Amino acid sequence: xxVVHILLVEDNEGDIILTTEAFKDMQLENxxxxxxxxxxxxxxxxxxxxxxxVSLPQLILMDIHLPGINGKDLLEIIKLDEELREIPVVMxxxxxxxxxISECYEKQVNWYITKPIDYDxxxxxxxxxxxxxxxxxxxxxxxx
Amino acid sequence: xxEIRILLVEDNEGDILLTLEAFSELKxxxxxxxxxxxxxxxxxxxxxxxxxxxxxxxxxxxxxNMPGMNGIELLEHIKSDELLKMIPVLMLTTSSSxxxxxxxYDRSANCFITKPIDFGxxxxxxxxIERFWFRTVQLPGAAA
Numbered sequence: 001x002x003v004v005h006i007l008l009v010e011d012n013e014g015d016i017i018l019t020t021e022a023f024k025d026m027q028l029e030n031x032x033x034x035x036x037x038x039x040x041x042x043x044x045x046x047x048x049x050x051x052x053x054v055s056l057p058q059l060i061l062m063d064i065h066l067p068g069i070n071g072k073d074l075l076e077i078i079k080l081d082e083e084l085r086e087i088p089v090v091m092x093x094x095x096x097x098x099x100x101i102s103e104c105y106e107k108q109v110n111w112y113i114t115k116p117i118d119y120d121x122x123x124x125x126x127x128x129x130x131x132x133x134x135x136x137x138x139x140x141x142x143x144x
Numbered sequence: 145x146x147e148i149r150i151l152l153v154e155d156n157e158g159d160i161l162l163t164l165e166a167f168s169e170l171k172x173x174x175x176x177x178x179x180x181x182x183x184x185x186x187x188x189x190x191x192x193x194x195x196x197x198x199x200x201x202x203x204x205x206x207x208x209n210m211p212g213m214n215g216i217e218l219l220e221h222i223k224s225d226e227l228l229k230m231i232p233v234l235m236l237t238t239s240s241s242x243x244x245x246x247x248x249y250d251r252s253a254n255c256f257i258t259k260p261i262d263f264g265x266x267x268x269x270x271x272x273i274e275r276f277w278f279r280t281v282q283l284p285g286a287a288a
Binding site: 085096101105108112114129131136138141 | 223229230231232240242245246249250252254255256257258269272275276280281282283284285
């Protein structure tokens with residue numbers, strides 16, 4: 001099985017550690033790239049500068065609250081881009097406001113998940129993402 | 145948990161029964177309305193005619209192979225409609241073709257599920273949908 005490449009767009013160091021740790025313990029063999037703001041995410045996805053040789057991710061996890069371009073605007077840019085819009089995007093964020101949820105689905109987020117504060121619940125949510133992704137996202141067919 | 149409103153767009157009577165049966169086995173309460181082609185789906189979603197009193201669904205399960213407008217065309221209509229595009233669409237189809245998968249993700253399907261023929265396996269798929277879409281993911285617009 002190929003290694004699944006995941007892009008994590010997150011500026012909070014604690015959440016970066018939580019997420020990368022959770023994904024070390026997965027059935028799915030994966031590789032996580034981390035960027036800490038929206039502009040850097042776009043440079044990564046457009047393979048600009050030092051990212052010119054990266055492969056496109058097969059899953060993007062992002063937070064709403066980011067410095068510079070916020071997650072909702074970044075989501076919109078990705079989902080309007082012909083090359084990038086097929087990539088499943090998970091909004092993984094502390095917000096559970098209806099307005100944020102609705103706006104993200106309007107901007108075509110694939111899955112919106114409110115991240116738990118509790119470490120065990122957070123890990124469980126990561127496993128749920130993995131389980132659903134492995135079962136129902138045919139990433140091997142979608143890879144370029 | 146309140147009842148989750150689902151629109152099933154499916155023309156095959158056997159598959160309709162299978163899906164309704166599988167969802168009836170879940171712990172989560174669901175209310176599933178069924179339409180059998182794309183045109184009827186749009187009439188339902190736009191709350192026209194006999195559907196004028198319907199509440200908007202929180203989730204759409206959509207087959208690809210249907211008479212008249214196929215599921216991919218319907219998906220495109222939904223995801224380009226300002227009022228409808230925030231409703232998550234789960235493609236639930238017998239197709240596993242790469243072209244269909246890419247076409248659906250390109251048109252902002254929230255996920256693509258190839259449905260098994262075997263009822264036991266199909267029930268497992270529906271249980272996965274329950275675990276992920278009803279308990280992990282946030283759905284937009286609980287209100288009408």
